[in-house]
Each structure stands twice: as C-alpha cells, then as structure tokens.
Amino acid sequence: MQKAEENTQYAITAKNLTKAFGEFIAVDHISFNIKQGEIFGFLGANGAGKTTAMRMLCGLSKPTSGEATVAGFDVSSNPESIKKNIGYMSQKFSLYEDLTVMENIRFYAGIYGLSDKDIKEKSAHLLQHLHLDHEKNKLVGSLPLGWKQKLSFSIALIHEPKIVFLDEPTGGVDPLTRREFWEMIYEASQRGTTLFVTTHYMDEAEYCHRVSIMVDGSIAALGTPAELKKQYEAESMNDVFLHLARQATRQAD
Amino acid sequence: MRSLKFLLQKEFRQIFRNPAILRMIFIMPVIQLIVLPLVANYEIRNVNIHVIDHDHSMYSRELIRKVTAGGVFQLQGYSANYKQALLDVEHDKSDLILEIPQGFEKQLVRESEAPLFIAVNAINGARANLGAAYLNTILRDYNQEIRTQWIQFPKFDEIPRVEVISNYWYNTHQSYTLFMVPGIMVVLLTMVGSFLTALNIVKEKEVGTIEQINVTPIRKHHFILGKLIPFWVLGLFVLTLGLLVGRVIYGIVPMGNIGLIYLFAAIYLPAILGLGLLVSNISQTQQQAMLLSFFLMMIFILMGGLYTSIDSMPQWAQVVTWFNPVTYFIEVMRMVVLKGSSFNDIKGHLGVIALFAVVLNTWAVVSYRKRS
DSSP states (O other), rough: OOOHHGGGGEEEEEEEEEEEEEEEEEEEEEEEEEEETTTEEEOOOSSHHHHHHHHHHHTSSSEEEEEEEETTEEETTOOHHHHHHHEEEOOOOOOTTTEEEEEEEHHHHHHOOHHHHHHHHHHHHHHHHOOOOOOOOTTTGGHHHHHHHHHHHHHHHTTTEOOOOOESSTOOHHHHHHHHHHHHHHHHHHHEEEEEEOOOHHHHHSSSEEEEEETTTTEEEEEOOOHHHHHHHHHHHHHHHHHHHHTSSSOOO | OOOHHHHHHHHHHHHHHHHHHHHHHHOOOHHHHHHHHHHOOOOOOOEEEEEEEEOOOOOHHHHHHHHHTTTSSSEEESSSSHHHHHHHHTSSSSSSEEEEEETTHHHHHHHSOOOOEEETTTTTTTHHHHHHHHHHHHHHHHHHHHHHHOOOOOSSSSSOOOOOOOOOOTTTTTTHHHHHHHHHHHHHHHHHHHHHHHHHHHHHHHTTHHHHHHTOOOHHHHHHHHHHHHHHHHHHOOOOHHHHHHHHHHHHOOOSSHHHHHHHHHHHHHHHEEEEHHHHHHHHSSSHHHHHHHHHHHHHHHTTTTTGGGGGSSHHHHHHHTOOOOHHHHHHHHIIIOOOOOOOHHHHHHHHHHHHHHHHHHHHHHHOSSSS
C-alpha cells in the first residue's frame, strides 16, 4: 500500500521493464517516470519495441522481468486494476463497424460500469463536441477515417480514465483532422489526464511535453523536445529521430 | 452483471445485422432438412439386371417376370451369352447378371431342383450386397411357389416349413426419413453452435476489437457468457425450426415429450458452444477456425451413428464415439422421437452431456487469455 502511495505522484513508472519472446528481446530494460497530466511521446522506428512496451503497460502482455506501475498498480500482479483506470486506443481501429455511433458509445460506457444517467449525459456531450449529432444512428463503418479516430479517442476517454494510451492514433489521417485530434489531446491533458502517445509524425513529437526515442528495444534518448534538439544539435525532432534511428541494427518489420 | 447486459445487447444487434448469420440460421436448416433425408437413403432402387436365358422355357420366363415385377430390378439387358453380359457390367450399365442355364425347366421338373448363376458388380458394395440379397429372396419365393404348386397331394406338407415374419417396432414401415431427420437436426444444431461461436470470436480477433475488450476491466466469464448466451438462444431457435420442418414436411411428431428434446438441447448446446470457444482460442484467423471446425465436424458426423450403426464399428472406434457429444444427442433424439422414451431413459445421456458442457467450458475459460 505504501508503495502505491509513493507512486501516486507519477501516473506511470517503469524500471528495467523487459519483454523477451524466446531469444528475441523486444523490450530491453526500459525505465522512465511519467507525471500526471503529461503528454508523453513514445517514439521509435517500426519494430523498435514501442507497441510491446505499451501492451505491457496496459496489462495486455506480461513483462518477462522488471517492474512497472500504472495509476499506482503493478503491471505484473494487478493488471485488472490498471484496466479500470486507463483508456486505450490501438493502431488497429477498434470500434465495432457494424454498430452505430450511439451503440458503440453505449457499449463501451456500459462495460466500464457507467450508470444509465451518466451514459446519457456523456454521450450527448460527446456527440455535440464531435459534431456527430446527425450521424449518431449511422453505422461506424460508414464514417470517414478521421471521424472514426476522433470518435475512438473520445470513447477511450468516456470513463474519465487517469491515463490514456494512444498507439499511432493519427496514422492515415489528414493534416486538418490531425490538428483537431491534437487539440483534443491538449484538452484532455489540461483536465489532468496523462497521455502516452506513440507516433511516427515528428511534428506531433514537438507537441509532446516530453518524448522518448526507442532504438532496438532500449530507450536511446529521453527529454523535452527542446532538450533533445539541443543535445543532438539538431534543428528539428525529425533530425534527432533520424540521427538515433540510423544507429539501429535490428531489421524493421 | 451490468456489463453482461451490454455485451448481450451488442451481440444480438450484430447477429441481426449480419446477413450471413441470418442466412445460416434460417435457410440452411430448412434446405438441409428438405434435401438430405431424401437422398441419404439406403433403400436400393433401380438395380440394373442383365439376364442370360439359355433355356427359353416357360419357367425361365416366369422367373424373369417375377424378378423384374417388384420394381427394384430393371431389366437392362437380355442376351444369349455371358461374354456380352459381362461387357455390360464392365461398362457399368448392369449391376447384376442372372444366368439361367440350358435345361433349367427340364431339370427343375425332373429333379425338383435346378442351379442358377448370379454375378454381382461389387464396385458399389452396399448396392451389390443388398441387390444380391434381394434377388435371393425373390428366388426363394419363386422356389416356394413352384413347390406349393407341385405338391398338391398330400395336402399337408410332409416337410415342416418354418417361415420367419419380422415385425419392426418403433418404425413400423422402416421409413428412412423418420430415422434420418432427427439425426440431421442434431448435426445442424451442432454446426450452428460450434461454427458460429468460433467464427464470431475469431472475427473479433482479426478485426482487433478483442484487444479493445481485453484492455477493459470486463471479467473473462462475463465476456464468454456474452458470447455463449446469444448462440444458445439461436441454437434453440434452429431446433424449433427443425422440428417444425419435420412436422410440416415429413409429418414427424415425436412419440415422447418434446420438452425432453428441449431439455437435452439446452444442456447439449453449452457443450458444443464450449467447443466452439476452444476452437476460437487456438485459431488466429477465421480460416483456421473454419478448417478446424470442419475437421471436427467430419469426425462427429461419421462417428456419431448418423449414417452408420455404432454397434458395427470396430471396438476402438466405438470407444472414440463415447467422446463424441453428437452420438449422445442423436441417440436421445431417436429414442424420444421414435420410441417415446421418458426422462428416466435418457438421464444417463443427460449426465454425460452435462459433464461435456462443464469440462469443455472450464477448459475454454481457462485457456482464454486476456493477456499474453
């Protein structure tokens, strides 16, 4: 219990977190602490181990060794308690395409245990905020990708989780929608939600409070975008990323 | 429990929006029940017979008339030598050759007995066996007839004759539809139960929504119940549809209590759904799930006593059938529909199937992992 209190100042902590699949070490002793309300950019080339690390933090994958806590709960021993406190949006679109917008909202709100009154209020607010009032009875499969992603993010936030994990949330989305998406991320951060974001867009990396860059399963750099640019004498996060990613020996998938 | 309500709501909505599932539930059972019993039939008809008559006598003509009169044998050819007849068999035109030797009549009258020759095309074993057996019966009848004609006096037969008359219980007219339809219903229920559940869950794996579910605090058994209950309801619906088709089209009214069939199905379905869950746990794609289900289904059907009698299987195969849930339901179906068996007669079967349900579902729940 004492340990949980100690960690409450941090939304996420990781210490030597490792995941091995047989001989292959996908995530190799990574350590970091993420403060509440922080937007943490988790960068890395394809196959660097980002998704595996994120899956461990979400309780979807059991760490081979090392420790990590999310919302004060240990990922190895208490993954189900973590799940009550996090939202998750994966790179695969994960709403039900054969359900309507409203039905998806109701379903996810329902399984997170929201009351009928809450579901009604939240969904009305959400639909209004996303300007989806007229589309609420349309099947999600018929919506454009950008709208789907925004809806998906809003649904990941519906139970007011302390931490939200976003795995390449803006992949394939147009620049305007991406911009709106990041406005939503900022709003969530201002309400005190911690955001853990993976992305391949380096302009998005500049929007993060702090970023880490993974190379071959380890964290090669960690700091604010300004710090990293200074450290690597680069003009943009893009240059920082290229500088580090070129050191990789692992084949990208 | 509240999350279960939302899961069920979602599943039912998805099922009623999926045209493929609706087709499978409504159309497949009706078509299968109408078509299969008509063709899955052991009655032998249209056996082509080739007759070689070397005798050309009154008795031989009478014999040929008798053989072809029954409707089972079609006189396909009539020739004077064996070679020609064999050619017909080789071209698959004839199934049987009946050769009446020269002097048949003479020998019959003089010595009261005469040999006949039958050759059978055994490529289709079942057809050949039954055809030959049937031809033998006709010949025996013919034999009997002649003897009664001849032996007028003394009126009382010196040789005591024993005639066996069979009395078929429970299926008086030995109707194949009455035998097949209940069995086919079981197969349908099994297919709907295991295929649909397995495909449904694997589809969520493929699309990626299952990962979203796994990251929610949803309880494992709630998720699984949310998948099982809708397909349990669908299974009972398919059973009702099957019983209705059986009644309307074939006039099959179960002799026993129809409630017993539902009771058994209500316990049988969870067992089959549990199997579907297991299949989905080990399959990553719908293709894998489909192939695995198909493989299991073939064994279930061929080793479930639907088409072939379990009693005539080799000992090891009979042991295998004990582990086939389909066996028990087919037996119960036939017992209740044909014989009017009561609860006491089927309670042993019920117990076994309940055990299947518990074991398969426990296995499925344990092997379902929310995290890797």
